[in-house]
Structure formats: C-alpha cells, structure tokens
Amino acid sequence: MPPRTTSPASVGARLIAVLDAFTERAPALTLSELSRRTELPLTSTHRLVGELVAGGLLERGADGRYRIGLRLWEIASLAPRGVGLRESALPFLEDLYEATHQHVQLAVLEGREVLYLERISGRDAVSIISRVGGRLAPHATGVGVVLLAHAPVEVQEAILAGPLRRFTPKTVTRSSELRRILADVRRDGYAITDGTVETVALSVAAPVRGPADTVVAAISVVVPAASAQPREIVPAVVAAARGISRVLGAPSARDLGRTVRRETHRRDLAF
Amino acid sequence: MPPRTTSPASVGARLIAVLDAFTERAPALTLSELSRRTELPLTSTHRLVGELVAGGLLERGADGRYRIGLRLWEIASLAPRGVGLRESALPFLEDLYEATHQHVQLAVLEGREVLYLERISGRDAVSIISRVGGRLAPHATGVGVVLLAHAPVEVQEAILAGPLRRFTPKTVTRSSELRRILADVRRDGYAITDGTVETVALSVAAPVRGPADTVVAAISVVVPAASAQPREIVPAVVAAARGISRVLGAPSARDLGRTVRRETHRRDLAF
DNA sequence: CGCCGGTTTCCGTTGAACGGAAGGATTGGC
DNA sequence: GCCAATCCTTCCGTTCAACGGAAACCGGCG
Structure with a gap:
C-alpha cells in the first residue's frame, strides 16, 4: 500500500496549528472544519483533537463543535x-x-x-x-x-x-x-x-x-x-x-x- | 544498547504535562525544573519545550527560565x-x-x-x-x-x-x-x-x-x-x-x- | 431508500520521536 | 586557579507510537 502522501511538521507544531485554527470569528469549529483549516488529514486531526480534549485544552460542546477549553484559559492566566x-x-x-x-x-x-x-x-x-x-x-x-x-x-x-x-x-x-x-x-x-x-x-x-x-x-x-x-x-x-x-x-x-x-x-x- | 527505560504517555499528553507544570507559585521554570516536575527525561523535555517555544506557547526569558507565553494567553482569550x-x-x-x-x-x-x-x-x-x-x-x-x-x-x-x-x-x-x-x-x-x-x-x-x-x-x-x-x-x-x-x-x-x-x-x- | 457530510474505528507501515551518552557553559567552593 | 556541581545543548542509533488510507457508522434530507 503506498502509504505516505503528505506528512509535514512535528507533532507539537501540529497541535499548535490546531489551536491556532480558532479565531475571534470562529471560536467554535467542527472536526472537519479544523481539518480543513489546518490542512491536516481528517484522521490526524481527529487524533490530535482527542488529545487536546483529554488534556482539557479543548472542550467539546453539546453541538459537537470544539472550543478553546477553560483549562487553557487557566494556564494562560499564569503568563x-x-x-x-x-x-x-x-x-x-x-x-x-x-x-x-x-x-x-x-x-x-x-x-x-x-x-x-x-x-x-x-x-x-x-x-x-x-x-x-x-x-x-x-x-x-x-x-x-x-x-x-x-x-x-x-x-x-x-x-x-x-x-x-x-x-x-x-x-x-x-x-x-x-x-x-x-x-x-x-x-x-x-x-x-x-x-x-x-x-x-x-x-x-x-x-x-x-x-x-x-x-x-x-x-x-x-x-x-x-x-x-x-x-x-x-x-x-x-x-x-x-x-x-x-x-x-x-x-x-x-x-x-x-x-x-x-x-x-x-x-x-x-x- | 538497551534503549527504552521509561516511556509513558502520548506526545500530546507530554506537551500538556509541560504546560501543567507551571503553577501560580512557580510561573517561571528552568529546563531541569520542568524535567523534574513532569518526570520526563531531560532530553525529551528539552525537545518538547523547544516546540512550545517555537509555537509561542512558552517564552524564554533573559534569565533562561521558561514562562507561559502571550500567544497562549491570546488563544485562551477565545474560550x-x-x-x-x-x-x-x-x-x-x-x-x-x-x-x-x-x-x-x-x-x-x-x-x-x-x-x-x-x-x-x-x-x-x-x-x-x-x-x-x-x-x-x-x-x-x-x-x-x-x-x-x-x-x-x-x-x-x-x-x-x-x-x-x-x-x-x-x-x-x-x-x-x-x-x-x-x-x-x-x-x-x-x-x-x-x-x-x-x-x-x-x-x-x-x-x-x-x-x-x-x-x-x-x-x-x-x-x-x-x-x-x-x-x-x-x-x-x-x-x-x-x-x-x-x-x-x-x-x-x-x-x-x-x-x-x-x-x-x-x-x-x-x- | 439512497445520497451526503460529518465522525469514528481499524490497522499495517515507517519515519519521527525518543533518550542515553557525551560535550559545553556557568557558577561556586576551597 | 582548579575541581565539582548544575544546567543546558548536540548527536545519533533504535524502535515504537504516530500516521493516514480505507471502510464502517451515523443522522438528515430529498
């Protein structure tokens, strides 16, 4: 099976890319929106987002959309x-x-x-x-x-x-x-x-x-x-x-x- | 060479662990302090922190200590x-x-x-x-x-x-x-x-x-x-x-x- | 029902993450 | 001045976790 197609940046960079996808006018995104914005394969996005949610940096609302989590806000308050x-x-x-x-x-x-x-x-x-x-x-x-x-x-x-x-x-x-x-x-x-x-x-x-x-x-x-x-x-x-x-x-x-x-x-x- | 010794969580979890190491009373940490707090090998911590700094989530002060970065604060403001x-x-x-x-x-x-x-x-x-x-x-x-x-x-x-x-x-x-x-x-x-x-x-x-x-x-x-x-x-x-x-x-x-x-x-x- | 967009699960492949070792750079004690 | 301790950085061979394509799953809608 010809596996690799695209496969760019480091894992950390990808996680950050996901966070960066959120903006003032798009503070709540679906998985596929995230995938498009970050230009990451859907499957990868899915996994990355899962990790972020597990860590509390992202939250998933009742509507299925992802949002920046309070945990992140809390950490940020230490800046x-x-x-x-x-x-x-x-x-x-x-x-x-x-x-x-x-x-x-x-x-x-x-x-x-x-x-x-x-x-x-x-x-x-x-x-x-x-x-x-x-x-x-x-x-x-x-x-x-x-x-x-x-x-x-x-x-x-x-x-x-x-x-x-x-x-x-x-x-x-x-x-x-x-x-x-x-x-x-x-x-x-x-x-x-x-x-x-x-x-x-x-x-x-x-x-x-x-x-x-x-x-x-x-x-x-x-x-x-x-x-x-x-x-x-x-x-x-x-x-x-x-x-x-x-x-x-x-x-x-x-x-x-x-x-x-x-x-x-x-x-x-x-x- | 017997390589693996400890090797725990997913990469995302590790990154989050690094961020979590910062607290109210320890808002500025050196690399080795971070390594100890996260219980991650120094080398790994070094790499992880490097990625976070590259992404702006962490900042490195003139004193060599790491702090939560403004970029993180900015993202958090979207919560x-x-x-x-x-x-x-x-x-x-x-x-x-x-x-x-x-x-x-x-x-x-x-x-x-x-x-x-x-x-x-x-x-x-x-x-x-x-x-x-x-x-x-x-x-x-x-x-x-x-x-x-x-x-x-x-x-x-x-x-x-x-x-x-x-x-x-x-x-x-x-x-x-x-x-x-x-x-x-x-x-x-x-x-x-x-x-x-x-x-x-x-x-x-x-x-x-x-x-x-x-x-x-x-x-x-x-x-x-x-x-x-x-x-x-x-x-x-x-x-x-x-x-x-x-x-x-x-x-x-x-x-x-x-x-x-x-x-x-x-x-x-x-x- | 069949189509469509979104989401999740599965799994075989492989390259990126991993961390030990070793080398610098600083600081401090004597 | 020398040695020891601490901290930081670079290097590199090994391997396992990340990767993403394929496919199933799940509503909604016409």
Whole structure:
C-alpha cells in the first residue's frame, strides 16, 4: 500500500496549528472544519483533537463543535506579561475609568503588533474595534505609537519600512511623519492620536515601565474625537501609567513625594 | 544498547504535562525544573519545550527560565466560557464596583471546583485569597454555594459525599448542613456566606443564567465581615446578575420593565 | 431508500520521536 | 586557579507510537 502522501511538521507544531485554527470569528469549529483549516488529514486531526480534549485544552460542546477549553484559559492566566501585568495595572485603570467613564486600555507590543490585555469600557463610550486578546497595527493606535516609540530599533525600523495601512483619512501612513511622531512621544512622555483608527475616537496614551526601566506596556483612554479638551486628561493618564510603573518596580517611578500605595505582593515577574 | 527505560504517555499528553507544570507559585521554570516536575527525561523535555517555544506557547526569558507565553494567553482569550462571559459581565461588575468599592467577582464551576474568571478589587478592600485564574472549593465560597446549588446532581452529590475542607471555624463541613444551605440558595436566589473562607470576609453571591436558563456562572461582592448591613447590597448583586443573564440571553431574565441596555453583539456562544 | 457530510474505528507501515551518552557553559567552593 | 556541581545543548542509533488510507457508522434530507 503506498502509504505516505503528505506528512509535514512535528507533532507539537501540529497541535499548535490546531489551536491556532480558532479565531475571534470562529471560536467554535467542527472536526472537519479544523481539518480543513489546518490542512491536516481528517484522521490526524481527529487524533490530535482527542488529545487536546483529554488534556482539557479543548472542550467539546453539546453541538459537537470544539472550543478553546477553560483549562487553557487557566494556564494562560499564569503568563506574567499577561495576567501579572494586568493584576498590577487594574486598580489604576479602575481609577481612570471612574474619573472618565470612557474606554481605558492596557496593551503590550507582541511581535510587530499591539496586543490588548485589558479594556474597561463605559456603556456609552464610543465604539472602537480593539478587543481584549485582539491585535492592531502599532502605527495607528495610541498605545501603539507609545510602545513603538520605546521599542527596540529593529522593530521600529521593520515597521517604518513596511507599508503602513490606512484605517481612516487621518491615519499616518508616511514613515517620515511616523518617525517624527515617535520622537515627539519620547520627548513628551505621552501620545495623543486623533481619529487614526476610527474617525470618531481620540486616544491619550502613556508608557508603563518595568523593573529595568524599559517600557513594557502602555495604557490609554479613548474619548470621542468631538470631546472638548483631550489635554485635560493627559495628567491623569500619565499619573496612572507612572503608578503602575511604580508597582512594577520601575526605578524612574519610585516615590517622588506622592502617596505610597498599598504594597502589592509582587512575585517573580522579571520582565 | 538497551534503549527504552521509561516511556509513558502520548506526545500530546507530554506537551500538556509541560504546560501543567507551571503553577501560580512557580510561573517561571528552568529546563531541569520542568524535567523534574513532569518526570520526563531531560532530553525529551528539552525537545518538547523547544516546540512550545517555537509555537509561542512558552517564552524564554533573559534569565533562561521558561514562562507561559502571550500567544497562549491570546488563544485562551477565545474560550467562550472564559472571556466571552467576562466581556458580557464586565460592565455590570463595574457598576457593582463603583457602588460598593469592594471586591467584585465572577466565577464558574469547572469540574468540582470554583474557577475565578474575574475580580475587580478596591484598593482598600479586605484581603482575600481568591485569584483570577485560581480555584477554590465550592462549599466554602459565596459563588461556590450558588454554583453548587444549581449544579448537576452528580456534582452536588460528589461534593456532599467527599470531605469538606475546613478553612475557618465558620466553614460549613457537615454535608447535611450544606444540603440545607443549597436548598435555601435555590429558594432565595442568592447566598450570603459569612467568614467561611476567611473570617474577615463576607460574601453576597447570585447566579448568572445562560440562554438555556441554566446557571452558567455566579457573581459576588465580598465585604468586610464587620460591615454593617450585608443585606443592603443583596438587591444590587441580584440585579447585576440578572442584567448579565439578560445579555447572555436567559429567557427568565428578559426585559421585565427595566431599562434595556445597549444591545451587545453576541456571538456564537452556546453555553 | 439512497445520497451526503460529518465522525469514528481499524490497522499495517515507517519515519519521527525518543533518550542515553557525551560535550559545553556557568557558577561556586576551597 | 582548579575541581565539582548544575544546567543546558548536540548527536545519533533504535524502535515504537504516530500516521493516514480505507471502510464502517451515523443522522438528515430529498
């Protein structure tokens, strides 16, 4: 019997391919959908999926579809750059939210994209496309330019080189202009982007620093573009960012005569 | 050469074992620590970990230790019972938080334990041991008894049969008593547990229902046990729970003359 | 009933996973 | 400075678990 036909990657890579098949718009898939998406033989998919279900990483619903399992979520909650950071930041984000009642966001740079870790949304805030666990292009978003401004040069150059996607007429798509903006952000310590992702939304963002004083995350408040004075909330955003940095142990944010907040028990974070 | 010595589980199971090795108190591990914890040969661990890193599920820090990767966190954010639920619930939890400034929690039943999906904590709220992504025994916690009261009978009986761990002098450890409490919770539609996990904390909890009207989650507010009138916040907690149920599409929670909140775009949740 | 899409079971083949051995790289003790 | 201990990585021959085609199974539907 002529056995081998296709037989690609390592077993681990295949398992990961299965997990990767799930997306925001396809969070529940049948076996054959999975097989098609991963381009793996049906039989193999069947076996792989079986293992994942056994391990709890995948769950099978009453409808026969597979979904990402809670066990996976649970393991993920141990990701230091994910939940650890989130935990430290949340109280400050709460404060910002109570003060503004607009979207408050926390994001990091992952690869060449912005990954949103947390968002607190007012019920009546402008609608925006970012999503917790979602990604967006750095050049267009408030948190993006802040993160990019402090990213390793390789990353900066890579993004400046590549094409800059246009989201709205106001999106910055010329690399020279972006370069200038990044310099401004470094100088000012915050960024204001107006309508670069969605015309109706304006973002005020500031950097969060880790123990080595490097920028590990960024926070932002997104307000309606029409709103009165965005500059008014800059101090609040910057202060919150600094507060988070202090909790994370950033030297540059250490007690500068401000009220010392309750000491949160830090673990082995090591950003 | 006599090759095989030990050689246990399937490759998938091994990969999962590696992920499982990470815990709350050990979120960063060296290769050999992983090897020991998983009881896998060092060489094998090395290879497995390599695959996981390649897939982004694990990250390797500057210190050489491995950590759960952001990519994993990202995939996990697609878990319907995790983030989906959280997303729907968050605005209501915010409301509760603003009203009380105490701990506000969201939890589900996973296996025989309570899994905490979300927590918003006031800076000065009582200290409690639950953690987002953490587990606790159902019989002792506020959300736990609510979830248990509406759990499948098998689960109820399993827990009633097993030993009920004592956390404080007030913890309910007699199954007959627990049985009675569960009945009360079903009758009343909410639960108040006083000092059963930590003597200083009192919890007010209520059930959240899904599209099939089954209880899919529970929320609670944890206040100092010394605080004045816990009963006063019962209506708020119950109302929030009902609000979340409505967003999830629970028939029993459909518009009962209350203000209809902004329609949130539901996806393919299928609890 | 016969067709169709999806799912599961079976099983013979073989190449990818396996782990022991050995070699580097670091750290620390004396 | 040397030796010992610990951790990490590379190499490679053996073999067994992963692999996927074939075929049965299972509703739904016309």
